[in-house]
Amino acid sequence: MYTYNMFNDMIKLRTLFDDFFDTKPGYEASREFPPVQIHEGDDRIIIHALVPGIKTENIDIQLVDDNLVISGEKKDDYENHPYIRKERLFGEFKKTIRLPYRVKHDEIKADLANGVLTINLSKSEDAKPKKIEIN
Amino acid sequence: MMTETNSKNITENRKVFHTPLADIYSTEEIYSVKLEVPGVTKENLNVVIEDDELKISAESSIEESEKDLKYAEFSIKNFSRTFRVGNDVDRSKIDAKLDNGILTLILHKSEEVKPKKIAINQVN
Numbered sequence: 001m002y003t004y005n006m007f008n009d010m011i012k013l014r015t016l017f018d019d020f021f022d023t024k025p026g027y028e029a030s031r032e033f034p035p036v037q038i039h040e041g042d043d044r045i046i047i048h049a050l051v052p053g054i055k056t057e058n059i060d061i062q063l064v065d066d067n068l069v070i071s072g073e074k075k076d077d078y079e080n081h082p083y084i085r086k087e088r089l090f091g092e093f094k095k096t097i098r099l100p101y102r103v104k105h106d107e108i109k110a111d112l113a114n115g116v117l118t119i120n121l122s123k124s125e126d127a128k129p130k131k132i133e134i135n
Numbered sequence: 136m137m138t139e140t141n142s143k144n145i146t147e148n149r150k151v152f153h154t155p156l157a158d159i160y161s162t163e164e165i166y167s168v169k170l171e172v173p174g175v176t177k178e179n180l181n182v183v184i185e186d187d188e189l190k191i192s193a194e195s196s197i198e199e200s201e202k203d204l205k206y207a208e209f210s211i212k213n214f215s216r217t218f219r220v221g222n223d224v225d226r227s228k229i230d231a232k233l234d235n236g237i238l239t240l241i242l243h244k245s246e247e248v249k250p251k252k253i254a255i256n257q258v259n
Contacts, residue, residue, distance in 0.1 A: 031208045035208040035209040036206075036207075036208055036209075037204065037206070037207045037208065037209060038204075038205050038206040038207070039202075039203040039204055039205065040203055040205040040206075041203045046203075050173040050174070050209060050236075051173070051236070052171040052172065052173040052235065052236030052237055053171065053234075053235055053236060053237040054235070055235070077169070077237075078158075079160060079167070081160040081161065081162050081167075082160060082161065083158065083159065083160045084159040084160060084161060084166075085157055085158060085159040086158055087156040087157050087158060088156045088157070088158050088169070088171055089156075100205075112235070114173065114174055114175060114176055114196065114235065114236050115171070115172070115173035115174065115175075115235050115236015115237065116173050116174045116236065
């Protein structure tokens with residue numbers, strides 16, 4: 001049993017438009033490499049960056065003031081054979097992420113697994129709210 | 136209001152696939168296919184060859200937690216890509232290697248299409 005609902009068709013059309021504007025090929029090519037995702041909790045920040053095929057020694061992470069700078073080089077792995085298809089991109093990269101608050105310099109943890117770089121940062125003590133005693 | 140909730144439900148039900156970027160070269164012996172699949176582990180990767188199609192599909196292992204997500208330039212998507220393969224590929228001999236987000240597939244060419252040296256007999 002099916003009851004025609006005019007709104008269903010309207011939503012379908014809406015989805016079509018949403019898809020057209022929202023569907024992106026995985027990651028936005030216009031952004032600086034590497035594409036990142038930032039999770040921000042009350043006292044910690046987790047950053048995921050997609051860096052497939054890059055070795056740890058070719059990635060450099062620096063903390064400059066309250067900016068996190070990810071730089072490095074993605075070296076090509078081309079072999080000396082005729083290529084049918086070349087879609088992957090290579091080269092040097094540098095990306096600066098402004099952090100929402102100051103972080104502990106000595107508690108930064110970065111892991112690289114399966115081409116995903118995960119950076120864990122925790123909030124610095126002096127960035128936390130402090131209650132001031134009134135005499 | 137109504138459309139907001141509706142569109143959210145639709146997005147949740149839809150499976151979105153991302154096409155991994157690929158480099159392909161061929162030699163006299165093999166075809167090499169290199170794909171970028173960041174966040175994929177061996178366990179959730181599937182490579183299937185059926186008829187004339189080579190299908191690579193994978194699920195990303197990054198935990199998708201909408202909680203605390205403040206900014207995203209990529210979304211956790213599953214990967215899927217299909218290539219057509221000709222009769223020159225030996226279906227029973229495909230090697231796959233996954234290393235740091237890069238999947239390398241080596242498709243061996245079948246014996247019939249490999250170059251063969253033809254011996255010339257000296258006839259006087």
